Amino acid sequence: MADAESSDPKVAGRSFWWGFKLYLNSAAVSRLNTLSSTVAAAAAFLPLPPPVPALIGAAVAVRAVAYELVAGGGDLVIASPWPMPLMLAPVEAAKPPSDKMKWTVFSDGFWSSPAKFYGANFTVARPTLAQYANNLYLFHRGAGDERIWFMKYDPDLGWGESVQAGIGQSSHAIAAYEYETQLHVVHKGMGSDSLLYHQSYDGRRWVWSNSPMEYKYTSSGPALATYGAYLYCIARGTDNKLWGTRYDGSRWTTYATLGSGEMYTSSSPALAVYNNELFCVARGMENNLWWTRLPGASGEKWSTYTKINNGDVYSSAAPSLCVFRRHLFCVARGMDGHLWYTAYDGSKWSTYLRADFEIGGDGPTLISYKNQHSVESEELLCVFKDD
Structure with a gap:
C-alpha cells in the first residue's frame, strides 16, 4: 500500500471539548467546490448527529472561494463550536493530522x-x-x-x-x-x-x-x-x-x-x-x-x-x-x-x-x-x- 501523494486532497477532523476542527491540505482547499462528500466523510467521524456531516460538506463547498483566499495556496484549518456546527470559521494554517x-x-x-x-x-x-x-x-x-x-x-x-x-x-x-x-x-x-x-x-x-x-x-x-x-x-x-x-x-x-x-x-x-x-x-x-x-x-x-x-x-x-x-x-x-x-x-x-x-x-x-x-x-x- 502506498502513501497518498502530496497532490491528493486530504481532509481530517478532530474533536475538542469546545467543538471541532477540520484540517485541509492545500490540494483539498483548491478543490473544495467538488469535495463536499469528502468533507462530509471526515465530519462523520465527529460526534455529530446526521444529517449535520452532510450539511457541513455542502457548506464548505459553497464557501470554497473564500477559504482558498484565506489559505493563500497553503493548508487550512476551519473550526466550529458544538452549538453552531455550521460556523466553520477559518482559524489557522496547519497540516492535517498524520495518517501513520x-x-x-x-x-x-x-x-x-x-x-x-x-x-x-x-x-x-x-x-x-x-x-x-x-x-x-x-x-x-x-x-x-x-x-x-x-x-x-x-x-x-x-x-x-x-x-x-x-x-x-x-x-x-x-x-x-x-x-x-x-x-x-x-x-x-x-x-x-x-x-x-x-x-x-x-x-x-x-x-x-x-x-x-x-x-x-x-x-x-x-x-x-x-x-x-x-x-x-x-x-x-x-x-x-x-x-x-x-x-x-x-x-x-x-x-x-x-x-x-x-x-x-x-x-x-x-x-x-x-x-x-x-x-x-x-x-x-x-x-x-x-x-x-x-x-x-x-x-x-x-x-x-x-x-x-x-x-x-x-x-x-x-x-x-x-x-x-x-x-x-x-x-x-x-x-x-x-x-x-x-x-x-x-x-x-x-x-x-x-x-x-x-x-x-x-x-x-x-x-x-x-x-x-x-x-x-x-x-x-x-x-x-x-x-
Missing part, C-alpha cells in the same frame, strides 16, 4: 514511548487488533480510500507489510475477532452505506460478501467478541443507541437495542469478556464513558447502563477494552487528546489515569498477547492513529 500508526506497550504501571510502524502503513480511521490461530493481526483503513488492509505480526521479523483484505470497503473502523475456526470481520459499508457487512478469513483466503447483514445499520464502526457459543456484534445505530446481534455460525439474530434505560452514544462501542460476563463500554453524548454487561450467553438481559466512576471518566473518541492480568482494562482518548486508562477488578473501576502522550482523534485499540521474546508472561499492546 503508532504503538505502545503497558508494563510495570507505565506506557512505553509511542513508536511508529515501519513502512507504508497508514490509516484514516481507528485501527483494530485481533488474535487468530495464535497470531496477532492489525486491521486498518488505507490513506485516501476506504479499502480494508491488514498486517500480521511475526515474533522474529516483526510486523509485515499491509495487505488488502479482500474486496471489502468501509468508511469507519473495522471490527475483527476469532470465532470457531475463522477470523471474522464486521464493518460498516463504504460512503453513505450504513449497513453492516460480515466477512471471514481462514488463514489463507478471504470469503467476502457483497450482500449486507439484513436490517442491521450503524453510523460508526462496530465491535465484536466471542462469548459462549456465539459471536456478538454491537454497534451504534443510526439513532445513536446501541444495537446488538449474535452469530451462531450460520445466521445472525434480529437486531435489538442493548441495556435498560436510555443511553445514546457518539462513537463506536467496545466489547470484552471478563469473569464469564460480556462487557460493553461506550461513550455517551456528553463524553462520559458508560458500561453495561451481559451475565450469560443464553439469553439473559444486559444490565442497566452505568457511568464509570460516577461520570468522572471522559473520552473524545471510541474506547477500547481488553482483559489483562485479571483486570478489565479500558483505554480512551481523553478530552485533552492524551491516552487515558482505567481498570475494573470485578467490583470497581480504578482511578482514570493519563499517559504522557497524545493519540489520534479516532481513539485506540487494545489487546493482550504473549510476546515470545519478552520476559513478561503477557503484554498489553495499544495501537492508535498518529495525532
